[in-house]
Amino acid sequence: MRRSFLSILGIFIWTVGVIYAVFTIVPPAEGLGNLVRIAFFHIPVAWVSVLAFLLSAVWAFQYLRTRKPEHDWRSSAAVSIGFAFCILATVSGATFAKLTWGAYWNWDPRQTTIFILLLIYGAYLALRSAIEDEEQKARIAAVYSLCSFITVPFLVFIIPRYYFSLHPAPVINSAARIEMDKIMLAVLIAALIACTAIFWQLLTYRVNSRQKREAAAISGEEGVKQ
């Protein structure tokens, strides 16, 4: 209890520090001006939504291998939290697009990718909600998660070939060189850490509360038997 309180406090202070840095230390970027500050929210949130997708597939694999329900709790928690982050990334990205390119949505490759991620997250959650039995739910969801994880890499090949992109190059571009102001980069990394920590904290909270609920249910059943 004490440990989780301390970690929440730590994350809170860190995040407040990052927000302060984003609005005061980071200089307005060339061409983008103050709009660049959206990126310090958008990039970490988008990163977490991809990370959550990856983690859910890893835990789905673990579940299918070991059949321990904990792995399924982690996998499904990663998806539901990842879905929320994915929506945030889509909305912040669309806002940034409207302010800089002039349209909320124009099927830019990045927008297409995040949209597909949203579709997969949505389909996974719809599938879970349709199955009653806990064990079947876990198994089918794990198979779906893995199957979608296998098909996603194909998109990486096809999308850039057929759609023209306006999206700013990733922080580390194809030449593997970092083209960013040093202060900006430091703040961005701090923001990434903050966002990942928030995600991890939410995930642990969800998994722990599920564990407690299951434990209570089991002890309740034993109480009835006695």
Place this chain on the structure above:
Amino acid sequence: MQDKKLPWYSVVWAIVRKDALCELRSKYAFSALTMFALITLASISMSLAGATISSALAAALFWIILFFCAMAGLSRVFVQEQEAGTLFTLRLYANGQAVYWGKTLFNSLLLIALTVLVIPLFVILLNFTIPLWLELSVLLVLGDIGIATVSTLTALMVCRTGGKGALFTVITFPLLLPQFLMVIASTTRVFDGILPEVQDFVFMAGYDMTVLIATSILFDYLWYD
């Protein structure tokens, strides 16, 4: 166990034959799918009222029709077994892999047969000329196999949810999207009379191979309780 005595290909063949026989007796899936395709095509053709459409639009329309036809009928392979109560018997008689390959093969054949029917209708109703037949047929077969393979796995998932039809489309579409985008792009080229690049074919065949292998591995996790 019967499948221990029989070689795998005869078990697969037996499943394909069984499904084909059931289909030939009831003719439900094929007639429903054909009517479905006809209705969509006719409604497009009617609303266009003779106006010509660009090849990009035609390619997209064509694959959308095929995709939704597939979504209307392909989940039947397992949903129907579930409704008839024969899923359990099937599990007793054949092993998972045989069922998977048999059902995938049947779905692919059904979809290819449907494509063969839709193409002439498409040409007639939309007043369309197709310049590269051979390339188009390769494209169609590769696309159909992709749709059939993914649908076989998702059909089994959906049949566990009690045959919720809308869910089938929702969960199949994101998995099919890479193939869908590529197939539409290549079909556009073929309609324009341009040869698609070799990489495009390699991509589509690669996608088919990957999903065939991946879904056949994942299928066992769903098949055995």
